[in-house]
Amino acid sequence: NAGVTQTPKFRILKIGQSMTLQCTQDMNHNYMYWYRQDPGMGLKLIYYSVGAGITDKGEVPNGYNVSRSTTEDFPLRLELAAPSQTSVYFCASSYRWIETQYFGPGTRLLVL
């Protein structure tokens, strides 16, 4: 039982490049979330999903896109990377809405 896994662990992007952050959970959770955490700050919700095929915006969705084709996977897409997107990205999942979220190890992204 791996829990929540994220790839890659670290990535450097040039301004304007695009990339997909991968997130997979093996706990059969319906709810999945993407957060970003800027240095020394709290986490901010980017997008969430309540099940396969259903996603919705969180507090800071601009510049990101998500999809949820399976229960297990919830990828986060950055289309045109900007320096403001330099952050640590955490994926999380839960059995019930927002309760007891299990977090992945995070992806550290640097946009130069």
Next chain:
Amino acid sequence: QQPVQSPQAVILREGEDAVINCSSSKALYSVHWYRQKHGEAPVFLMILLKGGEQKGHEKISASFNEKKQQSSLYLTASQLSYSGTYFCGTEVTGNQFYFGTGTSLTVIP
């Protein structure tokens, strides 16, 4: 909309107690507490639902005052392993969830 936590940072000696406060400007459905150690992912501690309940988790407990839109986390007889940054998370109307500003807790021998 982001809840405000106080204090921002606290240093304790082993065995001392601490209180971390979380205050929101919005009506709350629930309050959640997480601890994050440096370079790691946040780990869930507890959740408090509307009703003013108090919950405990070994020597860590919390209260929720829904009228004041506030929650407090109580750490009793602190241990070195309690060091980390504590975040409250608040569930508000419209399926929105906000983490707080964080409180850095350092326990020294």
